[in-house]
Amino acid sequence: MRRLLVLLAVAAALLAPAAAQAHPLGNFTTNRYSQIELSGNRVYVLYVLDLAEVPTFQERNRVQELGRARYGAALQERLARGLRLAVAGKPLLLEPVSRALRFPDGVGGLKTTRLELVLRSERVPESNAPLALSFQDTNYSTRQGWQEIVVRAGEDAQLASASVPAQSVSDALRTYPRNLLRSPLDVDSASARFTPGEGDGVAPPLGRGDAAAPSRSSSRSEGGFASLIDEDDLSAGVIAVSLLIALFWGAAHALSPGHGKAIVAAFMVGSRGKARHAFMLGGIVTVTHTIGVFTLGLITLALSEFVVPEDLYPWLNLVSALLVVAVGITVLRVRILDWLRPRRKGAQAEPTGHWHEGHDHDHPHDHAHDHDHEQAHDHDHPHDHDHGHQHGPGGHSHVPEPGSGLRGIVAVGISGGLLPCPTALVVLLAAISLQRVGYGLVLILAFSVGLAAVVSGIGLLAISSRRLFSRTTFDGPIVRALPAVSAVIILGLGVVMTLRALPTIV
Template structure:
């Protein structure tokens, strides 16, 4: 009965969430920040919120255990304050910490996230006098994530001029708007004019720890990452989990990326065979699995030196350059084949001055061939070559899915490394199956077109056009990857 319930829940999740679900809406790598400037009567306050997703929280686990929760909260608050600067009429204002709240809401696959809230006193505001206020937030500047600033007034104070909103669109990093997830806010400064009042200021209050812990049940893991959490690892559930991991890997492959267009264009351009498409799937599986484990090792062993999300731009660039190299190689092969075909045709139609055909001194076994078939018989042998297959496969599987990394880290945390490994392999196989399937469809389409007689050379030019497409995609990927590392 328990297995049946787990199957129903997992199947429902598969139908509702076709893509791999992530507990943190902005991704498992993110460091998200919020700052709220509050003019309250005759005083100025700042509320800050720091939201660390699963992976940076996991990386800080050793430091948290070494320092203890209280000292760790103080150290984290010091990092936030070290990057926060407030100036009023050009003069820097020091902050006095009034309240601090550190919680660890539950995230994906039983991993925790981190939420640090601070209330800061920034000093007095004069009654009836307008002040130019500048807030800059440079904390965690190198980390990716949501960055938001809000400015509001209460108890008689007023916001005279401000480009910043008066209310948070993310509810202080509790609920991120769906329409902004692909282009999150990146606001790190605000310049405003505020006016104080004669009323005594009242400091803002923070959410209680119990209220923040309510997030545990509301944003827990879904989809692939939830499989590692199951307590009863019976044989039936493990088999079901592997099947679901295959499905989620396939669903993830259907999202943008993973070189589907590249695989199709490459196999058409290089005149690949069905076995080449299957080989590509195997290479993608191995590459993606190794990539997840390599990134996991970097996350665990090199957390003081390497930030995992900093590796992704470099992986993107390597993947793009591999595609460029493959495109050049296939294009060169197509040009060589075209030149060889042209030479063979000229040889076949060569005449002596007396109008007689040149006599060959060797016997052809294909004397009954048409001129086109005769020309093709003398072309260099076609084939993708293992180097090309390896490059395309590595390019397609080089970027590991962040959720697969979360599953690995959770498996280590829960002492279920073997189960985590087979889940990741199954996920990678599902991803690779889609890539291979698209390759097989491309090969089948090319074969169908090659059997149909068309006027002109459109079909004959298809491999060369596909090779050019691979090269063009690689160049585009390279151009897009460069800003991430510059």
């Protein structure tokens, strides 16, 4: 009884948001903040760099090699070189004033990075009239994340105008607004006009150094699963409960936007798939997602200097979209051929040759009776067919259902599992960091199985719905058109996915 209570307590703790939560903008993001402070006859820049779990993990070897102090100094020098400041058309050098480097706890036992720098320009020209200021941040220009710039006037200086606000909406990358998480700020340059004061002015103080506050939307889905890898007690009972929880989070992740749930449903209707096809689809999703996580983990570990993991996601999105387009075209072509076949034959019956392709009938039948076709024929022996069977105006056809063939199922399955869940990658990296690789791999596999279970369930639901319609007494043109409409839906979704993926690559 006591062991059961312990396991239930562990389950409750792991299903709840963890104390160290996922980064609100995602585990891959590199976020920057520049506060331009006009004070005296100098320009000060408070620069904040906030790295999420994955980029911090990629930097771990440099931190260990250089040590914390030297790493901070090297990073400060690199960031300062990436800042461009000019006043009255004259470029100004920025020199360091102060620095603070921290590694706040992230999700799954991984760390995040928060570096705060205060830089000071050389003296600006004396002027009683407003001077033009331009600023640009070229650091991490290809990385995903938040980028914000503010301009404010300090001691003596007067700010006439600025292209950016004076107050930060993220509290210097401490609190990201929830309504902007899906479309984060991306401001890498600013301009202003100001009148300088006298003297060196006052440098802005370093911030509190707090880590970014987690968002509720990401904390449960990401923190709940990733926190499993950081569990102290790895007894058999705790591992069993952890695997069940990983299954749960995989299923929950599958229910979030993505993973082609609408495509799976449309495919099963359009291709007249069977129950075994739904289970096969789930298996392919499991294998694809698991291999994808492992592959991305290897790239993160071995090729971090050459390949940025988040840069692969747009390409994976495009490949997934093109697979859906290919499946949609194939299924639609089959439906069009089915529609044209009896019209080409006219009043003549189609050949009665049988094409065995391993497809089940939606209804058992035997041919111990006469067919009332224009080319009538008898079957003297009862037999069952393991292939598609349809009766058209001109006879009966044993043409296979190519849409539900192996190639179509594989394409849809790969499309649904091709994009690795970022949190699963975090679990893998955390497992490597904590030397729990075997445990991490099993958790990821359980997560993928949970994801695939939902995909298979959606496929089974679509099949059941189609059969329900087929058993009803009404058999109008709308019902008969459902497979073709489903094929059009698949193709349309694939085109939309492609159009969305292309701008992220170009």
